[in-house]
Amino acid sequence: MSRIKKVAVYSRKSRPDETDEMLQRQLSMLIEMCVKNDWTFEVFSEVGSSQDINRPELNKMLAKVQTYEYDAIVITDQDRLSRNTGGFGQIKEILTNYGVQVVTTSKVYDYSTQEDDMMSDMMSVVAKQEYLNIKKRLVRGKRQSAKDGNWVGGKTPVGYNYDHKSKKLQLNEYAPIIQRIFALYLSGKTSTDIERIFELEGVLTPSGSSWNKARISVVLANPVYKGTVIFGKTKVSKTSKKPSGAPRQFKTEATEQIVIENAHEPIVSIEDWETARDIRESRLTKAPSSRIGKVNFTGLIRCALCNRTHSFQRRKGKELRITSCQTRIYADDGTYTVCANKGVKLELFEKVFYASFSQYVDKLEQYLEDVKANMKMDDSNPADEKAILTSAIKKIDQQIKKVQQGFLAEVYTEEEAQKEIKQLKAHRQQSETQLERLDTVSKDDQIDKLQNTLNRLKEILTGTTKMETKEVNHLLTSLIDHIEYKRIGDHKAGIEIKIHYKG
Numbered sequence: 215m216s217r218i219k220k221v222a223v224y225s226r227k228s229r230p231d232e233t234d235e236m237l238q239r240q241l242s243m244l245i246e247m248c249v250k251n252d253w254t255f256e257v258f259s260e261v262g263s264s265q266d267i268n269r270p271e272l273n274k275m276l277a278k279v280q281t282y283e284y285d286a287i288v289i290t291d292q293d294r295l296s297r298n299t300g301g302f303g304q305i306k307e308i309l310t311n312y313g314v315q316v317v318t319t320s321k322v323y324d325y326s327t328q329e330d331d332m333m334s335d336m337m338s339v340v341a342k343q344e345y346l347n348i349k350k351r352l353v354r355g356k357r358q359s360a361k362d363g364n365w366v367g368g369k370t371p372v373g374y375n376y377d378h379k380s381k382k383l384q385l386n387e388y389a390p391i392i393q394r395i396f397a398l399y400l401s402g403k404t405s406t407d408i409e410r411i412f413e414l415e416g417v418l419t420p421s422g423s424s425w426n427k428a429r430i431s432v433v434l435a436n437p438v439y440k441g442t443v444i445f446g447k448t449k450v451s452k453t454s455k456k457p458s459g460a461p462r463q464f465k466t467e468a469t470e471q472i473v474i475e476n477a478h479e480p481i482v483s484i485e486d487w488e489t490a491r492d493i494r495e496s497r498l499t500k501a502p503s504s505r506i507g508k509v510n511f512t513g514l515i516r517c518a519l520c521n522r523t524h525s526f527q528r529r530k531g532k533e534l535r536i537t538s539c540q541t542r543i544y545a546d547d548g549t550y551t552v553c554a555n556k557g558v559k560l561e562l563f564e565k566v567f568y569a570s571f572s573q574y575v576d577k578l579e580q581y582l583e584d585v586k587a588n589m590k591m592d593d594s595n596p597a598d599e600k601a602i603l604t605s606a607i608k609k610i611d612q613q614i615k616k617v618q619q620g621f622l623a624e625v626y627t628e629e630e631a632q633k634e635i636k637q638l639k640a641h642r643q644q645s646e647t648q649l650e651r652l653d654t655v656s657k658d659d660q661i662d663k664l665q666n667t668l669n670r671l672k673e674i675l676t677g678t679t680k681m682e683t684k685e686v687n688h689l690l691t692s693l694i695d696h697i698e699y700k701r702i703g704d705h706k707a708g709i710e711i712k713i714h715y716k717g
């Protein structure tokens with residue numbers, strides 16, 4: 215059980231024979247429990263007869279759970295959350311994903327230790343529970359900092375530097391480029407025009423990349439350039455998924471966001487920024503997905519119907535295709551039918567695949583950033599802890615020797631000695647496990663390795679990879695077990711895929 219500090223107390227009538235007095239009594243019992251354990255608490259109580267469908271207090275509480283507000287939920291018993299299993303499943307999934315335990319008067323439930331998610335073993339630089347705690351701490355810290363008007367938006371936007379002392383953004387030498395992007399756009403140029411102009415002039419981003427259309431659009435849409443800081447604009451749904459398996463992203467309600475105007479010196483005026491936004495909205499068309507590079511999925515695509523691995527073909531002068539599944543399904547009389555799964559242009563498959571895979575890469579990036587940020591925040595000295603543990607292990611070894619000597623000197627019976635040694639060895643094992651975890655050198659190595667993988671994945675996603683097809687295939691194969699692929703119907707039929715990650 216991880217440490218509980220802040221909880222939500224939830225109460226509602228779940229049986230028809232319950233009276234208001236009984237509910238009051240239950241509530242005060244739960245509050246007493248919080249006080250006794252020194253937990254900070256917030257009460258959510260449904261009044262009147264509450265059915266599963268309309269429970270505003272529960273929804274309010276769950277919304278706050280998703281901002282990492284609580285460590286646990288305190289209830290009299292699990293069925294207060296939902297009487298129908300479907301509803302409970304969804305609540306459980308939210309609690310699992312945000313590392314929130316459920317404390318009842320008789321038991322503590324920690325769902326997150328029971329379930330796994332798509333995180334592959336590549337990501338397990340820190341244990342999952344530990345990671346959830348890190349995440350909680352960082353998000354809470356960030357929210358508070360955002361409320362103070364500080365820059366907590368993650369990556370520093372081009373044109374600004376982050377000043378560690380004031381925790382605010384400050385203009386840098388790239389600010390004029392941002393100004394120019396807006397000026398060109400307001401003069402009627404499109405982002406494609408601006409891309410061409412910058413290419414001719416040799417204007418580059420701070421990292422030396424070219425200013426492509428996508429980067430320019432990101433600049434134009436970022437309110438940071440009019441001096442505004444917005445925290446918590448979107449959240450990734452932990453329960454709702456797209457058909458491809460990727461989590462849906464939601465815009466948060468305005469009330470959930472923290473918006474600070476005039477947080478730092480603007481690069482463009484509010485009027486200019488808003489005019490640019492209006493132009494953008496009027497021009498809004500679907501951007502063609504141009505970032506797909508040539509990637510070899512050899513050995514990764516499996517038929518969702520019969521599990522056979524699909525192969526590829528290229529007819530003369532034509533594009534690369536995934537072949538249809540040709541598995542023969544024999545009947546007893548020797549006749550057969552062919553598996554109904556169809557082939558598709560590889561290009562089409564790639565579009566669907568990368569849309570889903572980019573979510574995984576985003577998650578990997580977020581994870582890595584969190585772990586890094588936590589390492590920076592962590593002021594404990596691993597060297598000290600290491601020394602303490604090492605000496606503890608030495609002491610245990612000495613104690614074991616003493617018991618062995620005691621047995622030889624007939625101070626202990628054989629049974630007593632064995633029991634004692636068993637206990638000491640268990641202690642030793644514990645200390646060794648802790649020591650392994652403290653091995654920060656290997657942790658750094660792991661992080662470097664993960665960063666390297668992440669960089670290569672991002673290059674694949676942006677179509678800037680210099681890797682050969684074989685290497686791309688190797689990299690994908692190290693992360694993905696297989697991709698379940700389904701396409702049934704006529705030539706217009708869509709594709710369904712599900713990526714099964716390793717780990």
Ligand SMILES: [Zn+2]
Nearest residue numbers: 517520539553
């Ligand atoms: Zn098949």
